[in-house]
Amino acid sequence: MAVYTEVTDDALAAFLERYEIGRVVAFRGIAEGVENSNYSLRTTEGDFILTLYEKRVDPVELPWFLGLMEHLAAQSLPCPLPVRAQDGANLNPLAGRIAAITTFLPGIWPRRPTAAHCGPLGAALARLHEAGTGYAAERANALGPHGWRPLLDRCGESADRVQPGWGVELAAALDRILAAWPEDLPRGQIHADLFPDNVFFLDGAISGLIDFYFAATDYFAYDIAVCLNAWCFEADLTFNITKSRALLRGYQSIRPLAATETAALPVLCQGAAIRFLLTRLYDWINTPDGALVTRKDPMPYYRRLRFHAQTRSASDYGL
Amino acid sequence: MAVYTEVTDDALAAFLERYEIGRVVAFRGIAEGVENSNYSLRTTEGDFILTLYEKRVDPVELPWFLGLMEHLAAQSLPCPLPVRAQDGANLNPLAGRIAAITTFLPGIWPRRPTAAHCGPLGAALARLHEAGTGYAAERANALGPHGWRPLLDRCGESADRVQPGWGVELAAALDRILAAWPEDLPRGQIHADLFPDNVFFLDGAISGLIDFYFAATDYFAYDIAVCLNAWCFEADLTFNITKSRALLRGYQSIRPLAATETAALPVLCQGAAIRFLLTRLYDWINTPDGALVTRKDPMPYYRRLRFHAQTRSASDYGL
Numbered sequence: 201m202a203v204y205t206e207v208t209d210d211a212l213a214a215f216l217e218r219y220e221i222g223r224v225v226a227f228r229g230i231a232e233g234v235e236n237s238n239y240s241l242r243t244t245e246g247d248f249i250l251t252l253y254e255k256r257v258d259p260v261e262l263p264w265f266l267g268l269m270e271h272l273a274a275q276s277l278p279c280p281l282p283v284r285a286q287d288g289a290n291l292n293p294l295a296g297r298i299a300a301i302t303t304f305l306p307g308i309w310p311r312r313p314t315a316a317h318c319g320p321l322g323a324a325l326a327r328l329h330e331a332g333t334g335y336a337a338e339r340a341n342a343l344g345p346h347g348w349r350p351l352l353d354r355c356g357e358s359a360d361r362v363q364p365g366w367g368v369e370l371a372a373a374l375d376r377i378l379a380a381w382p383e384d385l386p387r388g389q390i391h392a393d394l395f396p397d398n399v400f401f402l403d404g405a406i407s408g409l410i411d412f413y414f415a416a417t418d419y420f421a422y423d424i425a426v427c428l429n430a431w432c433f434e435a436d437l438t439f440n441i442t443k444s445r446a447l448l449r450g451y452q453s454i455r456p457l458a459a460t461e462t463a464a465l466p467v468l469c470q471g472a473a474i475r476f477l478l479t480r481l482y483d484w485i486n487t488p489d490g491a492l493v494t495r496k497d498p499m500p501y502y503r504r505l506r507f508h509a510q511t512r513s514a515s516d517y518g519l
Numbered sequence: 520m521a522v523y524t525e526v527t528d529d530a531l532a533a534f535l536e537r538y539e540i541g542r543v544v545a546f547r548g549i550a551e552g553v554e555n556s557n558y559s560l561r562t563t564e565g566d567f568i569l570t571l572y573e574k575r576v577d578p579v580e581l582p583w584f585l586g587l588m589e590h591l592a593a594q595s596l597p598c599p600l601p602v603r604a605q606d607g608a609n610l611n612p613l614a615g616r617i618a619a620i621t622t623f624l625p626g627i628w629p630r631r632p633t634a635a636h637c638g639p640l641g642a643a644l645a646r647l648h649e650a651g652t653g654y655a656a657e658r659a660n661a662l663g664p665h666g667w668r669p670l671l672d673r674c675g676e677s678a679d680r681v682q683p684g685w686g687v688e689l690a691a692a693l694d695r696i697l698a699a700w701p702e703d704l705p706r707g708q709i710h711a712d713l714f715p716d717n718v719f720f721l722d723g724a725i726s727g728l729i730d731f732y733f734a735a736t737d738y739f740a741y742d743i744a745v746c747l748n749a750w751c752f753e754a755d756l757t758f759n760i761t762k763s764r765a766l767l768r769g770y771q772s773i774r775p776l777a778a779t780e781t782a783a784l785p786v787l788c789q790g791a792a793i794r795f796l797l798t799r800l801y802d803w804i805n806t807p808d809g810a811l812v813t814r815k816d817p818m819p820y821y822r823r824l825r826f827h828a829q830t831r832s833a834s835d836y837g838l
Contacts, residue, residue, distance in 0.1 A: 208630040209720075225721065227627040228559065229550030231522040240547060240559060242625070306561070308546040311527040401528075402544065 205237045205252045207295045215294045218285040219301060221245050232397060235413060237297070240304075247304035249280060252297040257413055259298050264339050265412050266290050266300060268332065268389060275331035277324075278305060278400075279409045305408030307400025313431050318443045321399060322450025324406045325391070325427060329420045330455055332389030341392060341416035343475055345381050348374055351478040358485040362498065366481075370474070373505060377471050382419070382464040390423035392416050395430040421461040424451060425468035428517065429476065429504050437503040445518025462514040469508040469517075477501035522548035524556045524571045526614045534613045537604035538620060540564050551716060554732060556616070559623070566623035568599060571616040576732055578617050583658050584731050585609050585619060587651065587708055594650035596643075597624060597719075598728045624727030626719025632750050637762045640718060641769025643725045644710070644746060648739045649774055651708030660711065660735035662794055664700050667693055670797040677804040681817065685800075689793070692824060696790050701738070701783040709742035711735050714749040740780040743770060744787035747836060748795065748823050756822040764837025781833040788827040788836075796820035 207215075212227060222244035230238040230249070237252040253262060266282045270290070273281040280302035282290040291298050310317050341347070352359070352370055359366040391398075393414035400408035424447070432443040451457070480498035487495045511517070526534075526546075535543060541563035549557040549568070556571040572581060585601045589609070592600040599621035601609040610617050629636050660666070671678070671689055678685040710717075712733035719727035743766070751762040770776070799817035806814045830836070 206630050209627055210631070212627070223722075224627060226623075226625045226719075230559075231548035231550035240549075304545075306545045308528055308531070308543060311525055312529070400545075403542075 204254050205295050205297050207239065207250075207252070211295050215292060215299065216243070218287070218289075218292055219283060220286055221248065221283060221301070241301065248283065248301050249304055250294075250299060250301055252294060252299045254297070261339065262291055262298060262300075264337055265415060267337065268335055268415055269302070269412055271335040272328065272331050273303075275334070277328055277331045277409065278407055279328075279412065280305060305400055305410065307402040307407035309397045309400055311396070313396050313443070315440070315443045315446045316404065317396075317399075317401065318431055318446040319450035320401070320404070320406045321394075321427060321431060322424075322447040322452075323454050324399070324409060324450075325394060325423060326451045326454035328391060328409065329388055329423065335389055338417040339415070341390075341418040343392070343414065343479065344416065344418050344422070345378055345471060348471075348474060348478055349378070351482055355478070355481050355485055359481060362481060362484055363502070366502075370477070370481075373470070373509070374474060376509075377467060377474060380467045381471065382460065382467065385419040385421055385461055385464060386458060387417065387419050390416060390418050390420060392418065392423060392426060394423065394427050419461075419468070420455070421457065421464060422468050422472065424448070424461075425465065425472040426475075428465075428469055429472045429501070433500075433504060433507075437500055437507075439507050441516075441518045448514075448517060448519055462519055465514045465517055465519075466508060466511040469511070470505055473501050473505035473508055477505060522550075522556045522558070523573050524614050524616050526558065526569075526571070530614050534611060534618065535562070537606070537608075537611055538602060539605055540567065540602060540620070560620065567602065568621050568623055569613075569618060570621065571613060571618045573616065580658065581610055581617060581619075583656055584734060586656065587654055587734055588621070588731055590654040591647065591650050592622075594653070596647055596650045596728065597726055598647075598731065599624060624719055624729065626721040626726030628716045628719055630715070632715050632762070634759070634762045634765045635723065636715075636718075636720065637750055637765040638769035639720070639723070639725045640713075640746060640750060641743075641766040641771075642773050643718070643728060643769075644713060644742060645770045645773035647710060647728060648707055648742065654708055657736040658734070660709075660737040662711070662733065662798065663735065663737050663741070664697060664790060667790075667793060667797055668697070670801055674797070674800050674804055678800060681800060681803055682821070685821075689796070689800075692789070692828070693793060695828075696786060696793060699786045700790065701779065701786065704738040704740055704780055704783060705777060706736065706738050709735060709737050709739060711737065711742060711745060713742065713746050738780075738787070739774075740776065740783060741787050741791065743767070743776075743780075744784065744791040745794075747784075747788055748791045748820070752819075752823060752826075756819055756826075758826050760835075760837045767833075767836060767838055781838055784833045784836055784838075785827060785830040788830070789824055792820050792824040792827055796824060 226242040228240045230240050235256045236254050239250040241248045241250045269279050270282055272279045283301040284290045291300055398411045432440050477498050480496045484495050545561040547559045549559050554575045555573050558569040560567045560569045588598050589601055591598045602620040603609045610619055717730045751759050753759055796817050799815045803814050
C-alpha cells in the first residue's frame with residue numbers, strides 16, 4: 201500500500217551522495233503508511249527510513265513537520281530524527297518527489313491494543329505535548345473543527361448514498377458539536393493521528409512515535425480525544441473504559457488535565473469521531489472503484505460518534 | 520501489495536518461541552512480492568524475513584521449495600536459508616497460514632536493469648542450475664508447456680475482449696510453439712521467475728536470489744529464456760541484444776550451453792513469452808474491478824512473443 205513512487209538504483213545513489221550516511225546495503229519498500237512512499241534503507245552506517253512525499257502532503261508544509269520532529273527528538277521523544285544532508289538540507293528531490301531520510305526506530309505497532317498499551321500511550325502523548333511547547337511555529341489544523349463543515353458540504357448528497365439519512369443526521373451532529381466546542385483550552389503541538397500503527401512498542405514500553413504529517417497546533421485534549429477513539433474501542437465497536445482509564449491516567453501521570461479539559465472530553469471525543477468519519481466518508485465517495493488504495497469504512501466512526509453523543513462527563517471515560 | 524495477512528504481537532511472540540533466534544526488535548511489512556505476505560523481522564540475533572504463504576501457494580509443495588532453498592544455500596548460492604525451529608521444522612502455522620522464517624539478504628533489486636547487470640545475472644543463473652543438480656526431488660512445472668493450453672482454454676472467449684483477435688492468434692501461436700518444443704534438453708531445478716525484483720545487487724555483484732515459489736524441474740535453457748524476456752527488453756519493448764549477449768556470455772562462463780540448447784533459444788523464448796502472456800491474461804480476466812492487487816498488463820508479453828517469433832537462431836540473441 202505504501203510504495204507509490206519507484207526509486208531507481210541510480211537515482212538513489214545520486215540522492216545519497218548528498219548525505220554522509222555511507223553506502224547502501226539494502227533498500228526495501230515498506231507496506232505501511234497510507235499517505236507517502238516509505239522505504240527501509242540500510243547503509244554501511246546504520247538503518248534509516250526514506251520517505252517520498254506523495255500528493256496529499258503540501259510541500260510547503262514539510263519544513264514545519266520536519267522541524268517539529270527534529271525539535272521533539274531533541275527533547276528525547278522517541279520520534280524519527282530527520283537526517284540532514286551535507287549542505288544542511290533535510291528535504292531533497294528524488295524521483296520527482298520531495299524526500300527525507302529519518303532515523304530508524306525499533307519496535308512493533310500493536311495490532312490488537314490492550315489496556316497494557318494504553319497507559320504508556322497516554323504518558324507518551326503527554327510527553328509529546330510537553331516537548332512541543334518550545335516549538336514556536338504554528339500550523340493550523342486543517343482537519344480541525346473549522347474544516348469539518350466544508351468537508352461535509354463537499355460530500356453533499358453522496359452521504360445519503362453511503363448510508364440513507366446521513367446527510368441530515370451528520371449535519372445536525374456537526375451543529376451540536378460545533379455549538380458546544382470549547383474555547384481557550386490549553387493548546388500546542390499535537391500529533392492528531394496517533395493511531396496504533398503510528399506507535400511502536402518494545403518489551404512493553406514505547407519505542408517510537410511516527411507519522412507526524414497530520415500534526416498541527418490545537419487543543420492538547422483534542423489529541424487525547426483522537427487517541428480515545430483510536431485505542432479504546434473493541435473490534436465490535438464497544439467502548440472499553442478500562443483502556444480509556446489507563447490512557448487518561450497515563451497522560452495525567454505526566455501532564456495533569458485542567459478542569460476545563462476534562463469537562464470537554466465528551467464533545468472533544470465527538471469531534472474526533474466526526475473528523476475521521478468525514479475524511480473516510482469523503483474518501484469513500486471520491487475513490488474510484490478500481491483504485492489501488494484501501495478505502496476505510498466510515499461506519500465504525502459513526503458508531504463511535506453515537507457512543508460519545510450519549511456520554512455525560514469525564515467519568516464516562518473512567519476519570 | 521504484499522501484506523495480506525496481519526500478524527498480531529501475541530501471535531508473533533508465540534510463533535517465535537518455536538525458534539532460537541532471540542527476541543523481536545522490529546517487524547515491518549514489506550511492500551514487495553505479489554504472492555505472499557512478507558515481513559522484515561529484526562531480532563536481538565539478526566535480520567530475517569518472515570513469509571506467510573497465501574492462497575496461490577499449495578502448502579503440499581512448500582517442503583519442496585524450502586528444501587531447494589536449503590540445498591542451494593548449502594552450495595553457497597546467495598538465496599534465503601530457511602531457519603529451522605527448535606524441533607527442526609522449517610514450516611510452522613501463524614495467523615491461519617503456514618509461515619517460514621528465512622535469512623535476510625542484503626542488496627537492492629535493479630529498477631532499471633542495464634547490460635552491466637545481465638552478465639552477473641547470467642552467471643548466477645548458471646550457478647543456480649549447477650547447484651541444484653544434487654537436489655533429487657522433482658517438481659513438475661505447472662506453468663510449463665503442458666500448462667499453457669489449459670490456461671488459454673480457461674481464458675476462452677474473454678481473450679478477444681482484452682484484445683480483438685487474440686483468441687485465434689494465441690491458439691495458433693501456441694500450436695506452433697508446442698509443435699517446435701524441443702525434446703531432451705539438459706534439465707534440472709530452475710527458478711522459472713527470475714525477474715529483476717527477485718535479484719539483489721550490491722556494489723555491482725549479485726547479493727541475493729529470492730522468491731523460489733515458481734521453481735520447478737524443467738529445461739535449464741527455458742530458465743534462460745525467461746530471463747531473456749524479463750531482462751533484455753527496453754521500456755519501449757524493443758529487444759536489447761547487448762543485454763542478451765551479456766546474459767548468455769555470463770551464463771556460459773559457468774555452464775557452456777549444448778548445441779541443442781542454443782538451437783532451441785528462439786522457440787524457448789516464445790514459450791517463456793506466452794507463459795507470462797497467458798498468466799497475465801488469465802489474471803486480467805479474472806481479477807474483479809475493485810480488487811486490491813495490481814493487474815499486470817499482458818500486452819508487453821504479446822509484443823515480446825512477436826519479437827521472438829521472427830528470430831531465426833541464437834545469433835539473434837547475440838551468440
